[in-house]
Amino acid sequence: MSRFLNFSIFRYNPATPEIPPRMQDFQLDETPNMSLFIALNRLREEQDPSLMFDFVCRAAVCGSCAMLINGRPGLACKTLTQDLPDKITLMPLPVFKLVGDLSVDTGVWFRGLNENLEAWIHTDKPFDPQGLEDRMDNPTAHAIYDAERCIECGSCIAACATANMRADFIGAAGLNRVARFLIDPRDERQPYQVFEVVGTDEGVFGCIGLMACDDICPMEIPLQQQLALVRRKMALASLKGK
Amino acid sequence: MYLQETLAKSPRWEAWMELIELFTGLFLLVFLQFHMLAVATIILGPAAFNRDALMLDEYYLSYIGIPLVILAIIVHGLVALRKAPWRYKEMAIFIQHSRRLAHLDTWAWFVQIITGMAVLILAAIHIWNTLSTWPIEAAKSAFRIQSGSFSNLFLLLLIAEIHAMVGLYRILVKWSWIHRQKFTKWLVYATIGFVALGFIALVVFYFLDVKGLT
Ligand code: HEM
Ligand code: SF4
Ligand code: FES
Numbered sequence: 001m002s003r004f005l006n007f008s009i010f011r012y013n014p015a016t017p018e019i020p021p022r023m024q025d026f027q028l029d030e031t032p033n034m035s036l037f038i039a040l041n042r043l044r045e046e047q048d049p050s051l052m053f054d055f056v057c058r059a060a061v062c063g064s065c066a067m068l069i070n071g072r073p074g075l076a077c078k079t080l081t082q083d084l085p086d087k088i089t090l091m092p093l094p095v096f097k098l099v100g101d102l103s104v105d106t107g108v109w110f111r112g113l114n115e116n117l118e119a120w121i122h123t124d125k126p127f128d129p130q131g132l133e134d135r136m137d138n139p140t141a142h143a144i145y146d147a148e149r150c151i152e153c154g155s156c157i158a159a160c161a162t163a164n165m166r167a168d169f170i171g172a173a174g175l176n177r178v179a180r181f182l183i184d185p186r187d188e189r190q191p192y193q194v195f196e197v198v199g200t201d202e203g204v205f206g207c208i209g210l211m212a213c214d215d216i217c218p219m220e221i222p223l224q225q226q227l228a229l230v231r232r233k234m235a236l237a238s239l240k241g242k
Numbered sequence: 243m244y245l246q247e248t249l250a251k252s253p254r255w256e257a258w259m260e261l262i263e264l265f266t267g268l269f270l271l272v273f274l275q276f277h278m279l280a281v282a283t284i285i286l287g288p289a290a291f292n293r294d295a296l297m298l299d300e301y302y303l304s305y306i307g308i309p310l311v312i313l314a315i316i317v318h319g320l321v322a323l324r325k326a327p328w329r330y331k332e333m334a335i336f337i338q339h340s341r342r343l344a345h346l347d348t349w350a351w352f353v354q355i356i357t358g359m360a361v362l363i364l365a366a367i368h369i370w371n372t373l374s375t376w377p378i379e380a381a382k383s384a385f386r387i388q389s390g391s392f393s394n395l396f397l398l399l400l401i402a403e404i405h406a407m408v409g410l411y412r413i414l415v416k417w418s419w420i421h422r423q424k425f426t427k428w429l430v431y432a433t434i435g436f437v438a439l440g441f442i443a444l445v446v447f448y449f450l451d452v453k454g455l456t
Contacts, residue, residue, distance in 0.1 A: 068342065071341075071342035071343055071344060072342075072343060072344075072345075094339070159343060159345075161335075161336050161339050161340065161348055161351070162325075164335050164336070164339045165327055165332045165335050165336060195253060195257075196253060199253040199254070199256065199257045200251075200253040200256045200257075201256045201325075203253075205256050205257055205259070205260045206325075207416070208325055208351055208412070208416075209347075209412045209415040209416040210345075210347050210348045210350075210351055211347045211415060211422065212343060212345050212347065212348055214422075215345065215347070222421075224415060224421065224422060225419055225421070227416070228415075228416060228417055228418060228419060229419070231416060231417060232417060234257060235257055235260070235261060237257075238253070238254050238257030238258060238261075239261075
């Protein structure tokens, strides 16, 4: 019943550039319900203490453990080895800066994105800390919540051919974030104001509709619909002007 | 701030390029399918085919339509190819990425670039042949198809239909609110339908008695 798993894992430490990037093989016996989180921790404890990878929540919440699992981006903590073949290839996510081995820095990328998009509510209304929250109808709240579920894991960016080829493309996570603020009635920015940043080839018109983001997002955010929403609003803004 | 980028920045044009791509693509799609239906009237017999060709001619549809289609192909080709991975590094990244990912929709874009360029060449030959024996008549078409054009035209039919229907798929994905899974099946059926119709028309032409017509 129990299988032997053959891992092929990408190794490179930027602190020791004299050792070139390479793939290293490991063997491990499979245990019931083993996730890649467990497998990688066992490899580090039992075989190679220098192996680098990221985990925080181990429950698909923090988004730090995304990596290429047999070529496809996914959360290692959510992936069970029983769903994978005997041979498992692990690589770090592309597009993001490599920290070492399987660990990449998604934080700087997403911070830059959020600053670029000014991903916070823009309003002239003075803030009243004592006041009640504004009411919002349920469908709008749900639509915002749907977009908010993004855990910034970076899988959609790594899965996107355009993001791989063009470093300035904001990708599905970015466009999903734009959609979130376009839907939110509290944000007073008009589509034409968003247009300056997003109605470009770095924004929504750089997207060629390959839909790997939509197929791969571990939170199953409806990215096809979110991207199309932004595209329609931006196309309209381009025709309307101000 | 970077001077050259700030001065050159015109998101409006980047949006309009996308809209031009959308509308030239849609226009060519409608033209292509209408053209397939018109050609398929040969199945009803040479008389029906000739009557339709004559009608398009009489109402000047051919004289407006053909230059418009040629223009649309040129504009569409230029605009649609602007995002192709032209630099060697981009191309290598795209191919390696697609192989790692093994994802059908990602490959489909590559297919569209290749089929687009193939359509450009094959359609140019096809338009040239048709115009050089103007007007369109069943006997002339049958003669051409029986003397070697069959395979070229079948290839054009197949490639153009794949390109156009993958294009329609991509338009629906990019612009509509309908989930992909809901329309993929129908697009595949429609593609098979149009290719089959075109193929039958070609076969009918192939076996048409040219001497009996002239
Ligand atoms: C029968 C003629 C043609 C038809 C019906 C047609 C139709 C389409 C459609 C509907 C699209 C999708 C447009 C969009 O995504 O907005 C498309 C995309 C494309 N077409 Fe064509 N096309 C034709 C000829 C050509 C030619 C001659 C070329 C190249 C020289 C070409 C190259 C492309 C490329 C590269 C794309 C992908 C663009 C992208 O995804 O960014 N097409 N085509
Ligand atoms: S949209 Fe999905 S795939 Fe992309 S970063 Fe957010 S959770 Fe990850
Ligand atoms: S460890 Fe937090 S998402 Fe996997």
